[in-house]
Amino acid sequence: METMIHSRIGFDRLQALKQRLEKRETCTFMEYAAWIGRSSIIGSMMEGGINPCLRGSLRGNTATNGACNKELLDIGTEALKKFLLAVPLSLSTHVVQRVVDMRVLEPVQRSVCAICDKESSPDDLLCYGTPCFHLFCETCFWKDLLARIFLPSTTKVVICPVCSIQESPSCSMTRSDPQTCCKESLDLYLSLPSGSKDIQTAKKGKGKIRDDTYASESWSIAVAPSLGYTQAVRRDKFFTHVERGSFHFVKGCIDRGIDLNLRNEYGQTALFISAWYGYLEIVQLLLQSGADPSVACNAGITPWQVAKRCNHQQIRDLLAECSCGSFTFHEEVFPKPLSFELLTLIDTTVDHPGAGSFFIDRAIDNTVADKLVELWQMLPVVESLTKKAMGKPCSVRSYFCDSLGWISNLLADALNQTLEDKEICVFPHMRYLCYRDKGICLARHVDLNRQHPCQNIRSTHSFLLYLFDCDEGGETTLLQDLSRDEIALTSVKPRKSRLLCFPHACPHKGEETVDLPKLLIRGEVSIV
Ligand SMILES: [Zn+2]
Ligand SMILES: [Zn+2]
Ligand SMILES: [Zn+2]
Incomplete structure (x- = not known):
């Protein structure tokens, strides 16, 4: 056994291991893995849910033998959760390795904690x-670490908690000027292979991974391997981390190459999303890195406008006042329908996934519907390439994110007045679906729910807001089930300003189009 370990970890480590084992009554597997320097095992154990605060006891220390520190184990559980959710594994592994190294091996004379006394x-x-x-x-150490680890100013994660109180954290974001930074990042990004086809050449020459690469002491090193090696992956990661507000990952993308003014399908830049969600530190980082604050989304909304509307005062002040003004919706006052009439399609008491389906006629004023058509005309059109390649006519989409609440507020109004005692939330991400050809139908299916971007809720219902009348064809049919028989429960005609709403799980299909165009806004809403 000893020779086997010797050959793997070397003489010095073996000596140290022997000493440690002699001083300990018990040790955990995680401690043992740290002592023999097997970072990958520590990482795997954490992924398997092992509490990193579980520790062995010193020899002869009978006072606490067998007993465990409940507070410490609780904080270990909390740390593990946060680590697995938002910290690169190599960084978590490094923390545990350092903690195990810091655990005292000798009885100490005055064993008083310098933090809690x-x-x-x-x-x-x-x-x-x-x-x-x-x-x-150890409890005080973990508390300090968890309070600091996600701060933008944190680069090296494990520092002495006593010394860190004395020195105030300083923001060490000394970078080159914004334009240079933006250009450098863009050059790095463009030097990446563009798609997955090129990944083989990009990864060539990578040898076997050494065990010490499983642990890294700073955020900037730890995030690097997870940020992708192609432009396509880097782009996706960048938007995901911006949406989550993960500062260190966003910074990692900028350091390793990104086009700061990339836009998602709604035309939103990273700066737009951060300004909308209220991520002050990321807004600062993006501006310091040269992101352009004047880039508006598909609907012409600027980061400044969305920060203003969401009352993110500090962010608003950082962004120069710029509103494109090519399309104004918010400033116009539309007549609101005086009363709404709801028509139940499937009663709430019926035992069917579509129970509670309904529509509201004139849910919005017709002048608003016209304005929404105008908005649609300025949005870029996305065609389904696969369906087009198969020669099938299909609907075309245009993505619209209602970040200023233009449509959401009007629809919430209509829903609140017709549904009693219900909590309504209209989700901001919407898409226009346009059927420009005859004979397009939509096969039977159910819809998926969606997570709200800024609130912790999931959608429950799909909605269709029709913007044109179709006297013939294009109906949405709610079905008994997804079987081939397609037993129709009810069919709803496209009518201008009609709002159709049904639970996501309700089977439905789109009937063949005859009258054109069929234009609607499709979105999600939570009704609970
Ligand atoms: Zn303490
Ligand atoms: Zn210290
Ligand atoms: Zn559907």
């Missing part, structure tokens, strides 16, 4: 080591 058992103590040799309890 409480007398601690040696089995709960950590010693930072060189240069300060501060002593603190």
